[in-house]
Amino acid sequence: MPQLILLSSDKDKYQRLIESAQLPDLEFVTNPAQAELALGEPKAIRDALPRLSQLKWAQSIYAGVEPLVDPSQRRDYVLTNARGVFGEWMSEYVFGYLLFLEKRMLDRIKAQQSREWKRDESGTLRGKTIGLLGVGSIGTHLAEMAKHFGMNVKGFTRESEISTQVDTYYHGNDLLKFAAGLDYLVSVLPRTKGTNQLVDQAFLQALPDHAVFVNIGRGNSVDEAALVEALQEGKLGAAVLDVFEQEPVPVEHPFWSTPNLYMTYHTSAISYPEDITKLFIENYYRYCEGKPLKYIVDFEKGY
């Protein structure tokens, strides 16, 4: 009889949702020492790890699991994260912001404030080239939506080539070749040692001056000082940032007032208990049947 502990600020909601699925043999416990299974925010699971002496499987309700893959933490259990549920959120966010910029929405609002019938031409996504830095579950969804908008898609990954909607893949040393000619660059990279400062000065210089950079991955992948400089010098069209090296961003950080930089405070995707519960239920049946779980995190890779 597997015993589950809920370590989430939404734990009442999770309990209701999981109970209504009437999973066989599952029992809820509140004492960490009794729990074989845990579900919750990565930080909350990490804080409970020393007391989770029976832990065999933990389900993170987020995609990013940095607190749990930190080398100082135990790794004697199976960690699964949330995948396949954020692609739609990320698509809405990315294409929403690209359209916000192409359609000059702020200019239109300013013209309205001055009662000016101002017909500056809009841009279009059609025929543009988007580059995806990281093509996993979210990147695959982005590539598909980009195709619906008539775009060309380039993808940079370590080695995988999952999505068939990516026109051209780049790996390894081809990072600057990947950057050349991009109209839009979207980073979906997780925080790992290998992704630190991948978007650095050289990368930013390789992008066309009109390019738009969107970061929905993690803040560590960006050289923030180089990004500010590129925007201030007009070497980059715009940046839309949902994630940052330090969150919340300190009040004195130059980002707050950098021109053509849009901040969205880590709101691009929302972890809905309804979505996560589906993943948990699917994996719970596999767990009971002794099958390998889905969405297993590789502690070494960090995702």
Add this chain to the structure above:
Amino acid sequence: MPQLILLSSDKDKYQRLIESAQLPDLEFVTNPAQAELALGEPKAIRDALPRLSQLKWAQSIYAGVEPLVDPSQRRDYVLTNARGVFGEWMSEYVFGYLLFLEKRMLDRIKAQQSREWKRDESGTLRGKTIGLLGVGSIGTHLAEMAKHFGMNVKGFTRESEISTQVDTYYHGNDLLKFAAGLDYLVSVLPRTKGTNQLVDQAFLQALPDHAVFVNIGRGNSVDEAALVEALQEGKLGAAVLDVFEQEPVPVEHPFWSTPNLYMTYHTSAISYPEDITKLFIENYYRYCEGKPLKYIVDFEKGY
């Protein structure tokens, strides 16, 4: 040997594009009395009509052809308009603005100006219901994109049911039934007698209070005073208007300062000579072969 007159502010570009297609037997003329074919803006064609004594076919470079279907004008020629080329533009515009609102982009910008890490939750298009007032070539494109975003689609038309992506069609007296429960309403209606003030006070009252109204059709379909009232009283979430009863909108019009009303000055779609030339070439071959042309306007219906 068909003789074509170009009546467009882009006539040099059209001439280059059409010439490079090397159409058999086609000759360009500048004297209206010699022209059997005309291509251009509807107003320019209308102004030339009295002198176009040989006119057999006119290709409008716009979708809306009000100046030419006016009952005071001759109708002894075939009029074709631009179709199938604006769907992508309109899709980008409509879903761009819906995402602009759902993602609270203006709030995020205001928070940034006050250096506030403000994590209000974003909304989503997924699972929402969009209602298309008019489902022709543009509406069909919108329905398809709505499906890519996981939305429910309702359509209101006179009688046609062209798009298979529309979940439920409404006709005739079911206008208020169509309005009930819509999260978003998009009007793609052309200016005709039958579309005057279709979106009136009763229609606006039938919409949920949070609904967003987008008008990319023509301004005549809206009771503008009722729309202002609905927004002022919080009976409508927002309105995004590209078209208006009178354009440019007079400086004293209440629209300029109505809350949650976004004006875009008839910029949602751009008529690209490259796109229109393709339609013209396709139809030119049909014309020469004596086949019926595509995209023929019904002078009575007005579209």
